[in-house]
Each structure stands twice: as structure tokens, then as C-alpha cells.
Amino acid sequence: MTLLAGAPSSWWMPANGAAHGAAFDHEMVLSLVIVGVLMIIAKAILVASALSPARERAAERPVNFFGLGTLIVLTVVFAWLLIRAERMRAQQRFTGADPTAMQVEVVGEQFVWYFRYPGPDATFGTTRPELVDAAAGNPLGLDRRDSRAADDRVTSELVLPVDREVDVRLRSLDVIHGFFIPGMRVKQNALPGSTLHIHFTPDLIGEYPIVCSQVCGLGHYRMQAQLRVVNEADFEHWLTGRAK
Amino acid sequence: MKDEAAFAPAAARRSGWSPFSRDHRDVAISYLLLSLVAVAVGTLLSVVMRLHLAWPDVKLPFWGVIKPEDYLALVTMHGTMMIFFVLTTAPQNGFGNLVLPAQVGAREMAFPAINLASFWTTFAAFTVLISAFFVRGGAPISGWTSYPPFSAIASTGPGQGLGMDLWLASIALFCIGSSMAAVNMLTTVVRRRCAGMTMGRMPLTVWAWFVSALSTLLAFSVLFAALVMLFCDRHCGTSFFVPASEIVNGQLLARRGDGSPLLWLHLFWFFGHPEVYIAILPGMGLASMLVMNFTRRRLPSYRGMIATTILIGLLGFMVWGHHMFVSGMNPYASTAFALTTMAIALPSSATVLAWLGTLARGGLRRNGGDIPAAMLFTLGFISFFVSGGLTGPVLAQPNLDAYLHNTFFVVAHFHLIMGMAAVFGLFAATHYWFPFFNGRLMNERLGRWHFWLTLVSAYLAFFPMHFAGMAGEPRHFSQLTGSLGTFAHLIPLHRWISAWAFVLAAAQMLFLTNVFHSLKQGSPAGSNPWAATTLEWLPPALGEIPAVHCSPDEYGVRHAGRDFKGQWEPPPEQE
Numbered sequence: 001m002t003l004l005a006g007a008p009s010s011w012w013m014p015a016n017g018a019a020h021g022a023a024f025d026h027e028m029v030l031s032l033v034i035v036g037v038l039m040i041i042a043k044a045i046l047v048a049s050a051l052s053p054a055r056e057r058a059a060e061r062p063v064n065f066f067g068l069g070t071l072i073v074l075t076v077v078f079a080w081l082l083i084r085a086e087r088m089r090a091q092q093r094f095t096g097a098d099p100t101a102m103q104v105e106v107v108g109e110q111f112v113w114y115f116r117y118p119g120p121d122a123t124f125g126t127t128r129p130e131l132v133d134a135a136a137g138n139p140l141g142l143d144r145r146d147s148r149a150a151d152d153r154v155t156s157e158l159v160l161p162v163d164r165e166v167d168v169r170l171r172s173l174d175v176i177h178g179f180f181i182p183g184m185r186v187k188q189n190a191l192p193g194s195t196l197h198i199h200f201t202p203d204l205i206g207e208y209p210i211v212c213s214q215v216c217g218l219g220h221y222r223m224q225a226q227l228r229v230v231n232e233a234d235f236e237h238w239l240t241g242r243a244k
Numbered sequence: 245m246k247d248e249a250a251f252a253p254a255a256a257r258r259s260g261w262s263p264f265s266r267d268h269r270d271v272a273i274s275y276l277l278l279s280l281v282a283v284a285v286g287t288l289l290s291v292v293m294r295l296h297l298a299w300p301d302v303k304l305p306f307w308g309v310i311k312p313e314d315y316l317a318l319v320t321m322h323g324t325m326m327i328f329f330v331l332t333t334a335p336q337n338g339f340g341n342l343v344l345p346a347q348v349g350a351r352e353m354a355f356p357a358i359n360l361a362s363f364w365t366t367f368a369a370f371t372v373l374i375s376a377f378f379v380r381g382g383a384p385i386s387g388w389t390s391y392p393p394f395s396a397i398a399s400t401g402p403g404q405g406l407g408m409d410l411w412l413a414s415i416a417l418f419c420i421g422s423s424m425a426a427v428n429m430l431t432t433v434v435r436r437r438c439a440g441m442t443m444g445r446m447p448l449t450v451w452a453w454f455v456s457a458l459s460t461l462l463a464f465s466v467l468f469a470a471l472v473m474l475f476c477d478r479h480c481g482t483s484f485f486v487p488a489s490e491i492v493n494g495q496l497l498a499r500r501g502d503g504s505p506l507l508w509l510h511l512f513w514f515f516g517h518p519e520v521y522i523a524i525l526p527g528m529g530l531a532s533m534l535v536m537n538f539t540r541r542r543l544p545s546y547r548g549m550i551a552t553t554i555l556i557g558l559l560g561f562m563v564w565g566h567h568m569f570v571s572g573m574n575p576y577a578s579t580a581f582a583l584t585t586m587a588i589a590l591p592s593s594a595t596v597l598a599w600l601g602t603l604a605r606g607g608l609r610r611n612g613g614d615i616p617a618a619m620l621f622t623l624g625f626i627s628f629f630v631s632g633g634l635t636g637p638v639l640a641q642p643n644l645d646a647y648l649h650n651t652f653f654v655v656a657h658f659h660l661i662m663g664m665a666a667v668f669g670l671f672a673a674t675h676y677w678f679p680f681f682n683g684r685l686m687n688e689r690l691g692r693w694h695f696w697l698t699l700v701s702a703y704l705a706f707f708p709m710h711f712a713g714m715a716g717e718p719r720h721f722s723q724l725t726g727s728l729g730t731f732a733h734l735i736p737l738h739r740w741i742s743a744w745a746f747v748l749a750a751a752q753m754l755f756l757t758n759v760f761h762s763l764k765q766g767s768p769a770g771s772n773p774w775a776a777t778t779l780e781w782l783p784p785a786l787g788e789i790p791a792v793h794c795s796p797d798e799y800g801v802r803h804a805g806r807d808f809k810g811q812w813e814p815p816p817e818q819e
Contacts, residue, residue, distance in 0.1 A: 011711035035634040052606030085641035129489040175394040182716030191572040193487025215720035218313040
């Protein structure tokens with residue numbers, strides 16, 4: 001295995017290559033540090049209590065209701081995390097991609113990912129399930145009679161230009177798959193019968209593994225592909241090369 | 245033996261066990277034995293899984309190299325076995341049946357015949373599940389959550405034919421058995437309490453079983469409906485969960501209807517999340533009672549503890565969407581489910597704070613310098629509850645969860661809280677109630693060894709899974725090496741995890757040895773060995789079911805030369 005820029009190589013999140021990833025990583029670390037500290041405090045109290053000898057009971061003050069002060073502090077901490085989380089969710093998912101974003105379709109099928117680019121007309125051609133025939137080179141069932149389908153390109157590798165937002169339309173032909181790019185901090189299930197959208201902006205040139213995160217059959221573990229983030233010129237070159 | 249019998253709790257005098265008796269104690273032991281078999285099978289499956297994941301080329305005797313579909317069948321059956329037949333069955337129907345009637349002052353469950361029938365229905369469910377291993381195609385491979393269309397269409401993989409049908413039949417039977425048991429338990433609590441046993445005076449264990457039984461009734465009825473619908477999708481041409489066109493193995497499967505797999509996810513998790521609390525609430529109730537018993541102190545507020553139990557049960561029904569942040573559910577819905585999920589952290593935190601606050605005053609009762617094993621396992625329960633629970637507020641955040649969803653981080657989370665915490669609750673219950681059903685104490689020395697080995701190996705096995713999840717490793721990957729070795733660098737981590745998982749599994753031989761050795765050789769317990777307040781320790785001399793005079797948290801009081809007051813004891817002025 002070659003070492004890839006965006007490939008997981010440690011026991012931690014792989015290097016982030018997406019514009020929204022910095023805020024995400026910050027939130028992740030913040031949350032983990034907070035719960036980690038709480039965990040250590042709780043364990044320390046537990047161990048200290050188990051070891052401490054009996055105190056004179058007569059001197060005891062009555063225990064207050066659940067350590068009410070501590071509970072209030074915890075409530076504030078959890079509420080603060082929640083508000084931050086909801087804001088981040090709203091920023092990243094409540095609105096769709098910019099209308100000028102690049103369009104790519106991702107289709108999952110046991111056990112491959114297909115990627116479709118709409119071509120110069122910027123419009124995806126019609127697909128029909130009865131036309132699906134991978135052996136004949138038409139894995140997505142493109143309707144060749146539809147003129148808009150003529151320039152559609154179907155690939156087995158996802159190549160994206162750096163610093164340009166991409167609007168992924170996600171479909172599945174058979175069962176539920178999970179479209180997961182750890183390096184892009186992106187995960188969305190591909191749901192048969194529906195077309196779902198997810199958008200992100202790659203901002204670091206490199207190669208990032210794409211894996212399936214929802215068990216989908218015996219080949220689930222090998223349902224992997226590669227995202228290659230390249231500069232604009234390389235992308236155009238690649239895409240026109242594809243078109244030949 | 246004869247002498248000891250005179251001192252043994254009244255209910256323990258009758259010896260022997262019959263799987264066909266309607267006596268609640270016999271039914272309880274049947275349930276516990278069934279869980280013991282299930283946990284043994286489930287553990288064995290996980291050992292094979294761990295072996296394969298860390299050393300993928302190892303050939304097993306009589307099996308050879310484990311194929312991807314074998315691995316997924318192991319995962320599916322391990323999860324199903326543990327969640328249904330261990331974590332749902334043992335705390336609720338095993339220990340619930342054993343102790344609940346005595347704790348509310350009833351001689352028997354409300355419907356003894358239904359009780360026996362619910363055990364045998366559960367047993368049938370178990371048999372049907374096991375049989376899935378031996379049919380053509382083998383056991384199902386779609387995980388314990390069985391998401392359609394994978395679970396709805398037989399051609400999606402081996403095991404998804406007859407194996408999947410058997411899985412559906414098994415879980416449907418399990419739903420029926422659990423619902424019958426829950427009705428029985430609810431009726432017993434509502435109708436069969438002895439005089440003076442007001443709801444407010446019920447032990448927290450009884451409250452936990454009561455809330456769990458309510459949740460069982462609501463959650464399993466929804467699961468049952470979902471199972472029937474999935475069966476119809478498979479065999480009757482309906483399309484509840486399957487869209488109009490499906491292309492499987494290049495074959496177009498056109499259907500008349502146009503359903504959505506999302507409906508299954510909603511129904512399944514509406515059951516699935518309360519299920520987590522069904523598994524853990526009895527352990528929480530027991531931890532509360534044992535913290536009071538072994539510190540000889542009251543918890544800060546008894547009514548507050550009852551309230552948190554009810555709140556957890558109630559909120560448990562409002563958080564199912566946090567399993568669906570990446571499912572394609574409307575993104576706005578995640579706002580609501582993040583809120584409810586964060587909210588459930590509060591009653592849970594209040595409970596933990598009550599335990600810690602009480603424990604922090606020190607002076608845990610010791611037995612010749614050592615903390616008794618029942619209390620050690622309670623401390624272990626609290627420890628795992630905290631460790632597994634605190635990643636909850638991380639997973640409640642939709643964006644963070646989107647990254648962690650279906651990775652090993654979640655595997656770590658639920659093995660700590662739902663697996664280990666609940667299992668430590670069961671160990672605590674076994675040590676604590678062993679004298680109740682047997683008149684003998686379990687061996688403390690073996691208990692301590694078992695505790696420490698289990699605690700250490702469980703942490704060393706499950707905690708590092710968080711890191712595999714942070715690296716992005718999805719669940720259900722049967723192989724990490726090879727041409728697509730995206731996660732091959734995690735193999736050393738997985739070897740470590742597997743090694744400690746084997747230690748964890750092996751350590752359980754100490755528990756089995758202790759149980760079976762103590763059945764005949766345990767030291768006689770005498771009556772009320774833990775100096776407890778609840779009715780199952782009623783002195784046998786009193787014979788009849790008495791009236792209840794106080795709440796079960798009367799610890800640290802001076803009464804009749806002791807530091808507690810049993811619920812059966814009348815107030816001093818009347819003595």
C-alpha cells in the first residue's frame with residue numbers, strides 16, 4: 001500500500017482535506033477532551049471512595065440533592081455542546097450546495113462505487129433500471145436515446161478539483177450502502193429508492209480512501225474506491241481525457 | 245444442611261429445579277440457564293470473530309479459513325444472541341422473576357402459567373435462532389439490525405434466504421415471550437404488592453423492572469409489527485421497505501409497491517433504543533440498592549431516584565433518531581433528536597452523581613478488609629456505565645456522530661455501556677442474590693479474582709476500539725489486509741484487542757467455577773447475610789408475608805441494635 005496524503009495511517013482521524021473539516025476536528029477534540037476529563041474525575045472519585053475509611057457519621061452533613069451544583073454545571077456543559085453541535089449541523093446540512101457547485105453522482109451497488117459526471121451540458125441524462133447492464137458497459141442504465149446522457153461519464157474513481165464545492169447526489173441500486181470518506185469528514189447513507197444530497201469542498205490535494213460504512217453483503221469490506229483531489233488544470237485534463 | 249435450612253430465607257428452603265414448574269423461582273432459573281447458554285455461545289462466536297479479524301489467515305480446525313460471509317454471520321449471531329437472549333433475558337426475566345415477587349411481598353407472579361409459557365416461547369426462539377447455523381446458506385449476515393432491502397431480498401447474500409427467515413421467526417417468538425413476561429411483571433407489581441408496599445416504598449430494583457417491563461411492552465410490540473411487515477415483503481409481495489425497482493446481481497426485481505427502507509429504520513430503532521434501557525435499567529436499580537447497602541447510607545433522595553428511573557424510561561422512547569443521523573432522514577429531524585439525546589444524559593448524570601456522592605463519604609462495608617465481590621461488581625458497573633455513557637454526549641452531536649456512526653467507536657461505546665456495564669450488573673446480582681436462592685454465599689476469593697481479571701481485560705479489550713473508530717474503521721469489515729488495506733495499519737491494535745478479548749473470555753471460567761462450586765460447597769449464609777432492608781431477606785421466623793412499614797432506604801438508622809430497619813419491621817413505638 002502506498003502512503004497517501006489523506007489515508008488513515010494512525011490510530012486517530014486521518015489528516016483533514018475538506019474546508020469544513022477544521023471546525024469539525026476542533027469540535028471533535030473539544031468534546032472528547034470534555035468527556036475525557038469528566039471520565040477521569042468520575043473514576044478518581046470512584047477509586048478514592050472505595051479506598052477511603054469510614055468517617056465519623058455524627059459529623060456528616062446531610063447529602064444535598066444529587067450534588068445539585070454539579071448537576072447544574074453538567075447541564076450547562078451539555079447544553080453548550082448541544083448548541084455548538086446544532087449550529088454546526090445547521091451550517092453544514094440545513095442548506096444545499098451552492099447552485100454553481102460541481103455536480104457528481106455517486107451510485108452504490110454490491111460491492112462497487114460508480115461516479116457519474118454530467119459532462120459539458122452540466123445535466124445528468126436519464127437512467128432506467130431495465131437498461132442496467134454492467135457487462136455491456138452500462139452499469140447505471142444510461143438511456144442512450146437521451147441526448148443529455150451522451151456526454152455523461154461514468155468512472156470507478158472519484159476525481160475532484162481542489163477548492164471547488166461539490167454537490168454529490170447519492171443513490172443505490174440494491175441495498176443501503178454508506179458513502180464514507182474519512183479524510184473529507186463526510187458520511188451519508190445511499191438509500192435505494194431515494195436520491196440524497198451531500199456537499200463539501202475539498203481543499204487539500206491528495207488521495208483519500210472511500211469506504212462503505214453500512215454492512216451491505218459479503219463484500220462489504222472490499223467496497224472501496226479512491227477520491228483523488230487534484231488542481232483545476234489536472235482535473236480538466238482528466239475529464240477531457242475521459243471523454244475521448 | 246438441615247440446621248442451615250432453618251436459617252435460610254423461607255423461599256430458599258425448597259430445593260431442586262424443574263423446567264416445567266410454574267413456580268417463579270423455577271422459571272427464573274430456567275431463564276438464567278438459557279442466558280448462560282446464550283452468553284457462552286455468543287462469547288464463542290466473538291472469540292472466532294476476533295481471531296479472524298486479527299489473524300485473517302489462520303485456519304480453524306473443522307472450518308478452514310473464515311470466509312467473509314462466515315464472519316458476517318458470526319457478527320450477526322453474536323449481536324442477536326447477546327442483545328436478546330442475554331442482556332434482555334437475564335436481568336429482566338431471570339433476576340426479575342427470581343426476586344421481584346419476594347421484593348413486593350407477593351408469593352408468586354400474577355400469572356404463573358403465562359410465566360412458564362413465556363419462558364418456553366423464549367426457549368423456542370433460541371432454538372430457532374441456533375438452527376439458522378445449520379440450514380442451507382447458513383446464518384443471516386445483515387447484522388442484528390437487519391436493514392432492508394438487504395434483509396428483504398434473499399439473493400443479496402448467503403444466509404439471507406432461509407437463515408434470515410429463521411432469524412425473523414426467532415425474534416418474533418422472542419417478542420411474544422417478552423411481551424407475555426412484561427404483562428406478567430407489570431400485573432404483579434400493580435396488583436400483588438403486600439399491605440403497606442406503596443409505589444413509593446418499592447425497592448429501586450422493582451422500579452427498574454417495572455419501567456423496563458413497560459418499555460418492553462411498547463418497544464417489542466412495535467418490533468413485532470416491523471418483523472411481520474418484513475416477512476410480508478419477503479414472501480407476500482408487499483413493499484413496505486423495498487423501493488419499486490431493485491437491481492440485485494444484475495437482475496431487475498420490479499415490485500408493484502414503492503416502499504422505503506427508512507420506515508424499517510424508524511420502527512427498528514423505536515424498539516432498539518428503549519431496548520438499551522431495558523438491558524441497563526435493572527442494573528442501575530441494583531447498583532442504587534447495593535450502594536445504599538454497602539455504604540449503610542441513604543441515597544440523597546429516594547423519590548428523586550424513582551423519578552430518574554421513570555425519566556430515563558420515558559426519554560428512551562424519544563431518542564431513536566440518533567441512530568439515523570446519516571440514514572437520509574430529514575436533516576432538521578436531527579436537531580430534535582440531538583436535543584432529546586443530550587437531555588437523557590441529565591437523569592443518567594443525576595443517578596451517577598447520587599451514587600458517587602454517597603460512595604464519596606467513604607467507609608464501604610468490608611469483609612475482613614476486602615470489599616465483598618457483590619459491591620466490587622457494583623463499582624465495576626458504575627465505572628463501565630460512566631465510561632460508556634460519557635461518549636453518549638459526543639455521539640449525540642449529529643456531525644460528530646456522522647463521522648463516528650458505524651465505526652468501531654460506536655462498537656466501543658455500546659460494549660462498554662450495554663455489554664460490560666449490564667454484565668457487571670448481572671455478576672453483582674449473582675453474588676448478591678446467590679444466598680437468596682441457595683442459602684449459601686459465593687466464594688469471595690474467586691469472586692475477587694474474577695472481578696479484577698474481567699475488569700482489566702474488558703477495559704483493555706474494549707477501550708482501544710475507540711481509536712480504530714477514530715481512524716475511521718467501519719464495523720463489519722471482515723478483512724483489513726489485502727489489496728484494499730486502507731485499515732491494515734490497525735492490525736496491531738486489533739491483535740491487542742483480540743488478545744485481551746481472549747483473556748476476558750477465559751476469565752469467565754472463574755465465574756462458572758464459582759457458581760457451580762458454591763451451589764453445594766458455599767458457606768451457609770444465614771438469614772439476611774447483607775443486613776438488607778428489602779423483603780426478600782425477610783427473616784424466616786416471621787413466616788407469613790408481613791405488612792410493609794417503611795421505605796427500603798432505612799440504612800444508617802439506629803433500630804433494634806442494628807444500623808438498618810427492614811421494610812417488614814413496624815415502627816419502634818408499636819413494638
